[in-house]
Amino acid sequence: MSTTTPAAPTATREAELVASVPTGLLIDGEWRPSSSGETFEVVDPATGLVLTRVADATPADGLAALDAASRAGAEWAATAPRRRGEILRRAFDLAIERQEDLALLMTIEMGKSLPEARGEVAYGSEFLRWFSEEAVRISGRYGSNPEGTGTTIVSYRPVGPCFLITPWNFPLAMATRKIAPALAAGCTVVLKPAELTPLTSLFFAQLLLDAGVPAGVVNVVPTTDASGVSSAVLADSRTRKVSFTGSTPVGKVLLKQAADNVLRTSMELGGNAPFLVFDDADLDAAVTGAMLAKFRNIGEACTAANRFIVHASVAQAFGAALTAKVKALGVGRGTEEGVSIGPLINRAAVEKNAQLVADAVDRGAEVLTGGSARSGPGTFFDPTVLTGVRPGSRLLSEEIFGPVAAIATFETEDEAVRLANATEFGLVAYAFTTDLARGHRLIASLQTGMLGLNTGVVSNAGAPFGGVKSSGLGREGGLEGIHEYLDTTYTLIPAG
Incomplete structure (x- = not known):
């Protein structure tokens, strides 16, 4: 990582960067417009000026993204852990290579200073590196049961298609903190980034494609209809997990919706x-x-x-x-x-x-x-x-x-x-x-x-992030993070 401080970006540099960001929906490896043809504005909070417009996903688009994630699920789950880890490591390398672009993009769409944005790139990228290493360390247990009458085998498998909802305040780190363990575990994902800061997620999604993530494994649906898209995806029985970072009131709504299909849930909610x-x-x-x-x-x-x-x-x-x-x-x-x-x-x-x-x-x-x-x-x-x-x-x-x-x-x-x-x-x-x-x-x-x-x-x-009480449930990061995306299977084989 460079130790020199780059020159302050010019207006031309900012405009060129924003123009390079995909502004469509990423579904099945392709950038496409919303099914409604609608778009919404992304605004620079420091100036109040419109940076660009991005495709505004509908509930139907959310289900199309889930279709793609479901189709890609079996092949991605069967992909060798080493291969999954190598793709995540390549994504880490690309994120570091493009750190100045990622930092500047976060600064102009969210407002944080460039030094802090660079810090987020360093922090957020580490989830790609950490879980690239954890992909090959998903292990189980094998041994005699306590009675000595049989052999116990405990194994893990990917939970299936995951719906990931990220907030606006850390647009890169919240995406990597959810996507990296999901992919390492063998899950496919539909990401709904925050309406206020979708550009970093869209830029990062293209980076994942460049790193070799197969079509359909990562899908991205920015939208102004968060409740409509979320309700449609959560109501579909193919969705097997939801991970959300945001306010406690919204988290409670999502937990209630997740209960209908008994989904695995990770909730990182409010703090005080x-x-x-x-x-x-x-x-x-x-x-x-x-x-x-x-x-x-x-x-x-x-x-x-x-x-x-x-x-x-x-x-x-x-x-x-x-x-x-x-x-x-x-x-x-x-x-x-x-x-x-x-x-x-x-x-x-x-x-x-x-x-x-x-x-x-x-x-x-x-x-x-x-x-x-x-x-x-x-x-x-x-x-x-x-x-x-x-x-x-x-x-x-x-x-x-x-x-x-x-x-x-x-x-x-x-x-x-x-x-x-x-x-x-x-x-x-x-x-x-x-x-x-x-x-x-x-x-x-x-x-x-x-x-x-x-x-x-x-x-x-490398540490488990998460809270207790109304601050949520589940953990992201650390040894615990990948198990949020794995189901446990216990097998008993009788002795003799």
Whole structure:
């Protein structure tokens, strides 16, 4: 991977890149228009300008994609694991080769800064490499049963056609995190990317074809009719799994629909991550971790720190140090030099952040920096720090999805844990303490699927990503990730 920083992209370079992205539906290895002939706009949130238009899939198109995935299923499942792994490894190599194109595309359709987009390419590509290696490691068990009366064989097989639904905030990583294990396991897929950021998925789909993925194994159907397309695909008995990353309310609807055909499900849903800072914490490390956990990806991440729960004795010092760093963040279009905070995804996101801040201030919180939207063009909100956030404030119960840090205080460890767990969500938590025993207690007491102990970043392709409670079920990544796409078969052979 290159260690030099490329020159800032020109308007011509951006236009050429967007023009190179397929804008049709990928069905059975071919790019085709929607059956309705309709298209929809993809908008740059930093400028409000239309980048291009892409085909708008109908429910019939979703079923056509499922047809293709079903036809390709048996041959892909029978493809040697080594061959499946080699194709995924080639896709990894192509993603790294095209990293600047992928990063720029994400920046202009989603808003994140170019350095962060490059980071997503590095992170997202790792799922291709990790699962290229896992494809050949799908193993089972063979041995005597406990009674000694027979031989037990446990084996695994692909679940079948999978319906994958990805969000707009990490358009490459969420696609690779689902597609890579599915393909490694021998499954075929229908991907429905987010309406707001379909271009990265379409570009990546072409990359997969270039890597040698056979026709019908990966199909992509961008659409403005998400519920219509999803309902049609989930109602078809050929679909055997659905994997969704997005909001909890939508996830609950999909779970209900999946129940009709008893589908395998993976749900990575909403978050309300607590960020605990104890009185013995290394404050410099805690502030560094806070900047990563809160302001990475403009705060538009399910793993973003939502509630800063800080010991009362260090809250003032922590707030002052965090505010100093937040004031230094550059705000602007993600392609500009020195920009860390790009636009929020749309006007509704800006309005929500403004309402959450206003609610907290009305209840007695103090704004240390930021706190308001910027005038257009674009959908920008100033990076914000509030302190003295009171119980009952919406900032403490709702997922913020923006660059707003809300600081509340605690006095005892038990209180900190109680406040951290006082949510329906349980995706990730962060905690900063130099007390090793306390760290182990937090591992046991915090109700969360993931914990960053003295770190502000937890995501890694080699680790299981997922939550508990209303944050979802199932895991993506790690040794566990591929088993989400495998069915288990147990065979007993009598002795003698």
